Amino acid sequence: MATILVVDDELGIRDLLSEILNDEGHTVELAENAAQARAVRAQMRPDLVLLDIWMPDTDGVTLLKEWASTGQLSMPVIMMSGHATIDTAVEATRIGASAFLEKPITLQKLLKAVDSGLNRAVERHASTQVAAAMAQTVVHNAMVASETANHLAPEPAHDAGPQPLQSFNLDGPLREARDEFEKAYFEYHLARESGSMTRVAEKTGLERTHLYRKLKQLGVDLARSKRNAL
Numbered sequence: 584m585a586t587i588l589v590v591d592d593e594l595g596i597r598d599l600l601s602e603i604l605n606d607e608g609h610t611v612e613l614a615e616n617a618a619q620a621r622a623v624r625a626q627m628r629p630d631l632v633l634l635d636i637w638m639p640d641t642d643g644v645t646l647l648k649e650w651a652s653t654g655q656l657s658m659p660v661i662m663m664s665g666h667a668t669i670d671t672a673v674e675a676t677r678i679g680a681s682a683f684l685e686k687p688i689t690l691q692k693l694l695k696a697v698d699s700g701l702n703r704a705v706e707r708h709a710s711t712q713v714a715a716a717m718a719q720t721v722v723h724n725a726m727v728a729s730e731t732a733n734h735l736a737p738e739p740a741h742d743a744g745p746q747p748l749q750s751f752n753l754d755g756p757l758r759e760a761r762d763e764f765e766k767a768y769f770e771y772h773l774a775r776e777s778g779s780m781t782r783v784a785e786k787t788g789l790e791r792t793h794l795y796r797k798l799k800q801l802g803v804d805l806a807r808s809k810r811n812a813l
Contacts, residue, residue: 584608584790585630585701590620590646591663592638596686600633603690604697617641624650629658631700633684636664636671644675651679659700663688702793766801778805 587609589600594615601611612627614620617640623629636643643662650656662675665686672683681703682696753760769783776782784791798805 584610586610586612586627587697588612588614588620588623588627588629588632590614590617590632590638590643591635592616593635596635596663600688600693603693607694607697609697617643617646620646624655631658631697632660633697634660634662634680636662636667636675644671644678647675647678647680659703661696661700762801765797766803769798769801769803773803773805 584607587604589597589604589611591597591600592615597613597615601613604611612623612629614623616638620632620634624632634643634647641649643664647656647660647662650660656679659681660679661682661684662672662680663684663686664671667683667685675683681700684692684696769787772783772786776786780791780794784794787794789797
């Protein structure tokens with residue numbers, strides 16, 4: 584489950600959201616103003632933030648701008664307000680907020696926004712891993728090409744150096760490359776954990792229902808993964 588920071592100057596709102604999110608299995612950190620939110624953000628690095636717009640010291644939109652301008656907006660931020668205008672909601676979204684919830688917040692809308700924000704964070708993390716894997720492959724190929732060019736005669740293929748554990752099609756669309764990486768990533772963990780969905784969910788940081796849905800979407804053969812793990 585995720586670590587969620589709730590930032591709101593109203594004690595009742597903080598207590599209510601904390602109770603709901605704790606019941607969903609999340610770890611909840613609380614802040615009643617921007618100063619406390621900055622401190623928790625620096626120490627805990629939460630997976631998601633629920634941020635009230637109207638606060639006494641620094642309003643939520645200003646804090647959101649601050650995080651965005653300093654490179655600290657690495658987590659989904661859901662804005663909350665009971666008095667914000669459409670222009671405020673649009674501005675927050677433009678800055679980088681993932682969603683906007685109007686108070687009073689219903690249970691269904693809260694859980695839907697949180698689930699959507701966390702899923703988006705997982706997909707963004709996977710995209711980053713794909714980019715890193717692609718960069719590693721490009722660097723490796725460049726090193727091999729450089730070493731080969733320095734020799735009068737080409738070296739045999741087996742002397743060219745260690746090959747990447749997994750290669751990806753760099754000529755295709757990003758989405759296809761990302762799917763290839765995610766499939767290899769989950770197949771690796773399934774084999775390592777002997778097909779245990781519970782342990783794979785813990786290792787990858789996904790909720791089991793989302794993990795099943797993701798594996799089905801990627802076309803991962805669970806039965807084959809279990810056989811390969813034996």
